[in-house]
Amino acid sequence: MPAKDMPRYRCENCGNKTRFDVVATEKSKSFYHYNLAGELTIENTEVEFFDVESVTCRWCGSTKTVVDGSEVVVN
Numbered sequence: 001m002p003a004k005d006m007p008r009y010r011c012e013n014c015g016n017k018t019r020f021d022v023v024a025t026e027k028s029k030s031f032y033h034y035n036l037a038g039e040l041t042i043e044n045t046e047v048e049f050f051d052v053e054s055v056t057c058r059w060c061g062s063t064k065t066v067v068d069g070s071e072v073v074v075n
């Protein structure tokens with residue numbers, strides 16, 4: 001999943017907008033491409049399921065005050 005599609009998190013406790021620990025469950029489908037030497041290149045990864053379990057602010061350690069600010073439209 002491209003990072004641009006992810007929520008824009010913000011911590012209401014300390015104002016952090018840039019550093020978060022995100023715990024998530026992900027289901028993805030990828031093309032595993034081996035060369036004749038057996039070296040693997042993983043291509044075309046498609047994320048089919050992505051469920052965020054918890055988001056922790058790296059600055060204050062809070063999990064309760066992190067909000068998704070991506071719905072705020074700035075013109």
Ligand SMILES: [Zn+2]
Nearest residue numbers: 011014057060
């Ligand atoms: Zn914080």
